Amino acid sequence: MNVIRFVTRRLFIVLCLMAAAPAMAADTPTAQAITGFHGALTVAMQQSEKLKFEGRTAVIQAAVERTFDIPAITRRVVGSAWRQMSDEDKAKVGQAFTRLAAATLASQFKSYSGDTFETGEAVPQADNRVLQRSRLVFVDGSTPVNFDYVMHEAGGSWRVVDIFLDGRVSEVERRREEFISILRAGGVPALLDAIDRKVASLSRT
Numbered sequence: 001m002n003v004i005r006f007v008t009r010r011l012f013i014v015l016c017l018m019a020a021a022p023a024m025a026a027d028t029p030t031a032q033a034i035t036g037f038h039g040a041l042t043v044a045m046q047q048s049e050k051l052k053f054e055g056r057t058a059v060i061q062a063a064v065e066r067t068f069d070i071p072a073i074t075r076r077v078v079g080s081a082w083r084q085m086s087d088e089d090k091a092k093v094g095q096a097f098t099r100l101a102a103a104t105l106a107s108q109f110k111s112y113s114g115d116t117f118e119t120g121e122a123v124p125q126a127d128n129r130v131l132q133r134s135r136l137v138f139v140d141g142s143t144p145v146n147f148d149y150v151m152h153e154a155g156g157s158w159r160v161v162d163i164f165l166d167g168r169v170s171e172v173e174r175r176r177e178e179f180i181s182i183l184r185a186g187g188v189p190a191l192l193d194a195i196d197r198k199v200a201s202l203s204r205t
Contacts, residue, residue, distance in 0.1 A: 030132040038117035045112035061102035069159035096195040107202040114139035
């Protein structure tokens, strides 16, 4: 009987450790980075009327530049064309994607009614990446929206390389599908023009 108790206890401890292992504490560097990013989104929402679209975009773009690994995201979106691009074109496309990301968020987060972001657990992934979970909780009790940020360490800090909405939709893959055909048909100039037109369209929403 003592042996059974001993084995049961050891098994319970092992199961607890296995359950705890995949997740890191919410005060990890990835959680801190995402909490700061969400803080900028909240400011943009709270001061929406004062800032207008241009002001919201500026606030969010600064946060995107601090939190996202734009070169890594750009490489994934443009695929094999990245290797043929000049350094100047790589910089231009990266800057364009940054503007697009900021403008998209500015068009989505344009009012504030008390909704709050919650930063959750950080789950280790393959290739030294971390999936930082978070969600947007609505004050009216609507179903929260999950934002899962794929992050890696670059330049001494943890940066976002992809976002999954509700665990299903990869924003990077969505952008890749949207722009890869434009890039193949018209090259970098066509891609930059398409992004500029998209940003202009978002400014009118």
